[in-house]
Amino acid sequence: MVTTWRRETFGSRIGLVGIFDLVVFGGTGDLARRKILPALFKRFCAGQMPKPSRLIGAARTDMDTEAYRAFVRIAIKEFVDIPDGDDAALEAFLAQLEYVVLDARGDTGWATLQGMMAPDRVRAFYFSVGPGLFEDLACKLHQWNLTEDDSRIVVEKPFGRDLETAQELNAILAAHFHESQIYRIDHYLGKETVQNLMAVRFGNMLFEPLWNSQYIDHIQITVAETVGVAGRDVYYERAGAMRDMVQNHLMQLLCLIAMEPPAKFEPDAVRDEKLKVIRALDPVEPHHIVRGQYTSADGVASYREDVGNDRSKTESFMALKCHLSNWRWAGTPFYLRTGKRMEVRNSKITVVFKDAPHSIFGPEAGRHNNELTIVLQPNEGITLDVTIKEPGQGGMRLMDVPLDMSFAEALGEGSHAPDAYERLIMDVIRGNQTLFMRNDEVEAAWAWTDPLIRGWESRGDVPKPYDSFTTGPDGAAQLLRRDGREWRGLLS
Numbered sequence: 001m002v003t004t005w006r007r008e009t010f011g012s013r014i015g016l017v018g019i020f021d022l023v024v025f026g027g028t029g030d031l032a033r034r035k036i037l038p039a040l041f042k043r044f045c046a047g048q049m050p051k052p053s054r055l056i057g058a059a060r061t062d063m064d065t066e067a068y069r070a071f072v073r074i075a076i077k078e079f080v081d082i083p084d085g086d087d088a089a090l091e092a093f094l095a096q097l098e099y100v101v102l103d104a105r106g107d108t109g110w111a112t113l114q115g116m117m118a119p120d121r122v123r124a125f126y127f128s129v130g131p132g133l134f135e136d137l138a139c140k141l142h143q144w145n146l147t148e149d150d151s152r153i154v155v156e157k158p159f160g161r162d163l164e165t166a167q168e169l170n171a172i173l174a175a176h177f178h179e180s181q182i183y184r185i186d187h188y189l190g191k192e193t194v195q196n197l198m199a200v201r202f203g204n205m206l207f208e209p210l211w212n213s214q215y216i217d218h219i220q221i222t223v224a225e226t227v228g229v230a231g232r233d234v235y236y237e238r239a240g241a242m243r244d245m246v247q248n249h250l251m252q253l254l255c256l257i258a259m260e261p262p263a264k265f266e267p268d269a270v271r272d273e274k275l276k277v278i279r280a281l282d283p284v285e286p287h288h289i290v291r292g293q294y295t296s297a298d299g300v301a302s303y304r305e306d307v308g309n310d311r312s313k314t315e316s317f318m319a320l321k322c323h324l325s326n327w328r329w330a331g332t333p334f335y336l337r338t339g340k341r342m343e344v345r346n347s348k349i350t351v352v353f354k355d356a357p358h359s360i361f362g363p364e365a366g367r368h369n370n371e372l373t374i375v376l377q378p379n380e381g382i383t384l385d386v387t388i389k390e391p392g393q394g395g396m397r398l399m400d401v402p403l404d405m406s407f408a409e410a411l412g413e414g415s416h417a418p419d420a421y422e423r424l425i426m427d428v429i430r431g432n433q434t435l436f437m438r439n440d441e442v443e444a445a446w447a448w449t450d451p452l453i454r455g456w457e458s459r460g461d462v463p464k465p466y467d468s469f470t471t472g473p474d475g476a477a478q479l480l481r482r483d484g485r486e487w488r489g490l491l492s
């Protein structure tokens with residue numbers, strides 16, 4: 001997908017960034033092409049890659065720096081919408097790129113990379129390779145003496161596939177790096193709206209006094225995608241929606257919505273509060289878990305066809321009803337839902353407030369409650385539904401109207417919110433870990449997730465089929481209907 005790019009005045013709105021070298025292991029891979037390189041280019045255009053900072057791509061593919069620059073030129077043109085004829089910025093960016101042929105598992109390239117390292121600048125190493133290479137890279141960086149005390153490593157998801165493997169990986173990284181050097185990336189945390197969630201909660205007097213089970217009926221978190229798993233089938237068949245989305249992205253959103261106010265917006269203060277949320281999560285009852293698998297429709301293949309396994313028990317959809325055992329949230333359910341091949345691509349959080357305790361207008365006026373909706377994609381923004389009088393003569397009937405704060409509208413056409421990777425990569429360079437997961441957070445998330453997975457595996461549960469491009473299996477709707485509630489629409 002091409003992202004819109006707006007030329008920013010060179011050097012404007014600079015959050016101060018010093019000189020850095022960013023080494024991208026896996027610099028020829030899909031993530032580098034689609035996300036990392038375009039993100040860095042946009043930050044370059046914003047003046048945040050001051051000379052002589054460099055991006056050094058590293059992979060096994062045999063090519064020189066000129067060939068790599070040509071490869072990156074094509075990627076940037078594919079994924080960033082650069083106005084015609086405006087290639088000067090791109091060429092200036094490419095001049096700050098280098099490439100090294102390197103094998104994470106062998107000795108090729110490491111001496112060359114060592115020779116390329118320059119003193120007096122931030123060194124960041126992005127592990128944009130399969131998780132099977134994380135240990136090799138950590139050991140090689142150490143063996144070749146490539147890191148300094150303030151060097152950083154960026155580790156992509158998946159971070160383990162259960163508690164045991166996450167602990168092993170944490171131990172491997174900890175053998176070579178201090179926790180303050182490790183940036184476990186979850187790109188959901190870099191989204192503008194996700195951070196706005198904290199601004200809305202903790203920057204306004206309005207919501208926080210109501211932010212508890214006394215006033216909030218329930219909270220829904222939905223991350224729906226229209227794509228299937230084709231192209232990622234091998235990974236996905238081993239992971240499923242629980243490992244791919246719930247254990248990380250949805251859980252992080254749940255943490256931000258449910259956490260206590262941290263004393264300061266500082267890495268450990270925020271992460272301490274998120275950790276407390278994960279640790280307060282109750283085990284989930286089996287009848288509060290709904291798993292589904294998409295079937296074929298409109299000429300697209302079914303999940304089982306996509307993964308080439310006609311007996312697959314991996315879920316491409318998941319809905320859960322969760323509870324937090326703490327003072328703030330006792331009695332307020334959190335409903336989480338995520339799936340592939342849903343009717344639309346939409347990620348949002350809906351906070352449903354309780355009804356007013358008594359209606360002075362009588363039953364004929366109708367009853368309404370407030371809802372705060374935070375949309376993460378596609379159109380980031382926040383809406384508050386408030387109750388007003390239905391216009392017209394005679395009687396008092398109530399209706400809901402949205403107080404809509406679409407960010408593009410509120411902040412003006414020219415506003416450019418950096419995408420998640422832009423922000424997160426710059427946070428790595430600045431040395432700010434607030435939006436990255438700490439070792440104990442990741443392990444606590446797996447400690448909650450593992451028994452749920454083991455539970456359905458030991459019961460031999462098979463995911464329920466659902467039609468592609470719908471809202472998922474019937475059981476997901478039943479999960480809320482049993483409680484007298486409804487999912488908020490994906491289309492609205």
Ligand code: NAP
Binds near residue numbers: 026028058133
């Ligand atoms: P990919 O397209 O398969 O790329 C893998 C990269 O690793 C290639 O550049 C490959 O280049 C390099 N590589 C493989 N073996 C190597 C070795 N022995 N030594 C050095 N380099 C080696 O994978 P990807 O999709 O970019 O994903 C990279 C990481 O990001 C994975 O951990 C994935 O789970 C995570 N991730 C990806 C996405 C996404 O949208 N793609 C999203 C979230 C997370 P050579 O073959 O030239 O060596």
